[in-house]
Amino acid sequence: MANEKALRVMTRGWEVQQRVIGALLLREVLTRYGRNNIGFLWLFVEPMLFTLVITALWTATRSVHGSDIPIVAFAITGYSSVLLWRNMPNRCMRAVIPNVSLLFHRQVKVFDIYIARILLEFLGATTSFVALGLIFWSIGWLTAPEDVLQVLFGWMLLAWFGAALGMLIGALSENMDMVDRLWPPFSYIIFPLSGAAFIADALPATMREVVLYLPMLNALELLREGYFGSAMIAHYDIGYVILCNFILTLFALAQVRRVGVEAATE
Amino acid sequence: MIQLIGVSKFYKTLHGTKTVLDNVNLTIAPGEHVGILGRNGAGKSTLVRIIGGADTPSTGEIHRGMTVSWPLAFTGGFQTALTGADNLRFICRIYNVDYKKQIDYVKEFSELGSYLYEPVRTYSSGMRAKLAFGISMSIDFDCYLIDEVIAVGDESFRDKCRVELFEKRSHKAMIIVSHSHRYLKDTCDRFLLLRNAKIEEFTDFREGYEQYRLMMGGGIESELPDAT
Numbered sequence: 001m002a003n004e005k006a007l008r009v010m011t012r013g014w015e016v017q018q019r020v021i022g023a024l025l026l027r028e029v030l031t032r033y034g035r036n037n038i039g040f041l042w043l044f045v046e047p048m049l050f051t052l053v054i055t056a057l058w059t060a061t062r063s064v065h066g067s068d069i070p071i072v073a074f075a076i077t078g079y080s081s082v083l084l085w086r087n088m089p090n091r092c093m094r095a096v097i098p099n100v101s102l103l104f105h106r107q108v109k110v111f112d113i114y115i116a117r118i119l120l121e122f123l124g125a126t127t128s129f130v131a132l133g134l135i136f137w138s139i140g141w142l143t144a145p146e147d148v149l150q151v152l153f154g155w156m157l158l159a160w161f162g163a164a165l166g167m168l169i170g171a172l173s174e175n176m177d178m179v180d181r182l183w184p185p186f187s188y189i190i191f192p193l194s195g196a197a198f199i200a201d202a203l204p205a206t207m208r209e210v211v212l213y214l215p216m217l218n219a220l221e222l223l224r225e226g227y228f229g230s231a232m233i234a235h236y237d238i239g240y241v242i243l244c245n246f247i248l249t250l251f252a253l254a255q256v257r258r259v260g261v262e263a264a265t266e
Numbered sequence: 267m268i269q270l271i272g273v274s275k276f277y278k279t280l281h282g283t284k285t286v287l288d289n290v291n292l293t294i295a296p297g298e299h300v301g302i303l304g305r306n307g308a309g310k311s312t313l314v315r316i317i318g319g320a321d322t323p324s325t326g327e328i329h330r331g332m333t334v335s336w337p338l339a340f341t342g343g344f345q346t347a348l349t350g351a352d353n354l355r356f357i358c359r360i361y362n363v364d365y366k367k368q369i370d371y372v373k374e375f376s377e378l379g380s381y382l383y384e385p386v387r388t389y390s391s392g393m394r395a396k397l398a399f400g401i402s403m404s405i406d407f408d409c410y411l412i413d414e415v416i417a418v419g420d421e422s423f424r425d426k427c428r429v430e431l432f433e434k435r436s437h438k439a440m441i442i443v444s445h446s447h448r449y450l451k452d453t454c455d456r457f458l459l460l461r462n463a464k465i466e467e468f469t470d471f472r473e474g475y476e477q478y479r480l481m482m483g484g485g486i487e488s489e490l491p492d493a494t
Contacts, residue, residue: 023359031347101342105360106319106334 016107024108024116043120044127047083051132054079058197069199069224069231072141077227078196080129081220084155085162085194086187087125091117092170093180096259110259114170118163126155147226154223157241161215164248171255195220200235208235215244268294268317268334268409268439273326275312286312288463289326296332296408299440301450303478304460310443313460314413317441332408332439338431340402340413341394346387350378350397353386354404361405368404375430376400377423396423403430409439447475 033042055075092114102108136142145151173179194216200208211217218236225234275287286309294300304310315321318334336343344353354372358365373382376396386394402410410431431440432453444450450457450471457474459466461481468474 019362020360023356026359027345027348027352027356030352031345034347101340104315104318104320104336104340104343105357106336107360 017112020107020109020112021116021119024102024112025120028116028120043124044131047080047087047125047128048132050083051076051079051128069228070142072136073143073228076129076132076136076142077224078220080125080132081155081158081216081223082191082194082196083128084122084125084158085165085216086191087121088118088162088166089169089183089187091121092166093173093183095170096174110171111167111256114167114256118166121162121166122159126159129155143228145227146229150226150229151223152226154219154221154226157219157222157238157245158216160245161219161241161248164245164252167252167256168248171252171259174259175255190214190216193217199224199232201233212237215241267296267329267331268292269327269329269331270317270323271327271329273316273323273328275309275316275321276324285463287316287323290465292458292465294409294439294441296439297437298456299454300442300456300458301454302441302443302458302460303445303447303450303474304443305482308460309463310460311413314411314441314443318411333406335402335405335407335410337411337413338399338402341391341398344386344394344398347385349385350376350382350389353397354382354401357401357405363405372397372400372404375403375426399427407438409441410435412440412442412444414444447471447478451475 029040029043033040038045055072058075059071095113095117096110099113102113103110133142133145137144169179169183173183193211194214195211200212200217200221203211212235218238218241221234221236222238222241224232225236270290270292273287273290273292274285277284277286290313302310302313312321314337316323316328318336319328319330320336345356348356350372351369354368355365357363358368369382373379376382376393376399378393378397378400381389381393382397386397389397440453442450442454454471457468457471459468459474459477459481461477466474466477468477
């Protein structure tokens, strides 16, 4: 009997949380994109434009990336991945302050605010990635992925990484002003190192070993192998990525709990 | 029933830790109207936040056997880039209430008409307060939190608020924080004084108010309403 009751409480909690996250998501979409011009379509048009510009730039400059992979395929996988894990922390930073009064509605938790923003970034980046893939595939600039499931797996690992990092950076930024200022330059340093513009195999072995400590690069290599594996030699360690993500998640959840928010008083 | 057991709240400030609530015990039964007096910064709003669940106690426990509202007519929860209707829709989604059933009520009650479909940032503070009150009334709670008197809009609107809250919902529990002794005297049947982070209870309003006045060092008007 006790178990049944516990189960009911849990399902109820889950229902409430779903409702709250859904409501926050819609509120966020409306606030960010409004109802003017193309409205919520910006959610994925924006990352699509980013990726297109980078693709065009790299094509024009014939960037050296050290493989026979077509630049379009290379840019789309690389830049979409960056958008996925980098935008989540950006959106989570200082996310609580503007929403602090929502905590007066008891069912809304700090955690939900982060999850809503992370989900939104995930939806935007994923739609952009899939849409660009389909468009370029339909005009013949891109071949279909060799192993869709592996691409999906790599993508999900990246999303997990981004979500955990987002929550951690977000929660830290509430408690420490420094994070707010340090994260943007820091993300600029790791952006080029995370494989957007190269594949690990093209690096000298010693450097490759160092750079592969970045979990995003591992996940991206996995993803790219799924996309055009026969054209490259991929270097990654799935176990390492999962371990990193797991540890990061624990730290993130602990920090989110610590966000001691003094709800804004009127 | 709402129960606070040994609730304390500390805040870290630049000058060390400040105790806002010190081992507060309080039980509020269904239908009780509880008035809380206290000077600015005494922790009234903190108490309201803890009862409402927007803040958690540093130590101690709180049990909520009733549904508790957010602070009534609280305008801070609005996303001002969104319309009044959007904000209502958000609240309805969170509380699992049918928006279509509430929109007409809020439109009529708030007297906002088509402004309801304009962004809240274009509202005057009076309009915001009316919207906030209307939205508060569209969700049903067992216990209402009222932080400061609702002195919104013109005479007729205030009257409407009074009817809606103290007549139609007089059987609901209410926790009212205010500086206005008249308001508390008329509406409450229990009086608490928040002093030195502790709660003192007075069954007699005159006594409670006398203490409050003493605490304020006679800094407020000394006329006391005649006992009736």
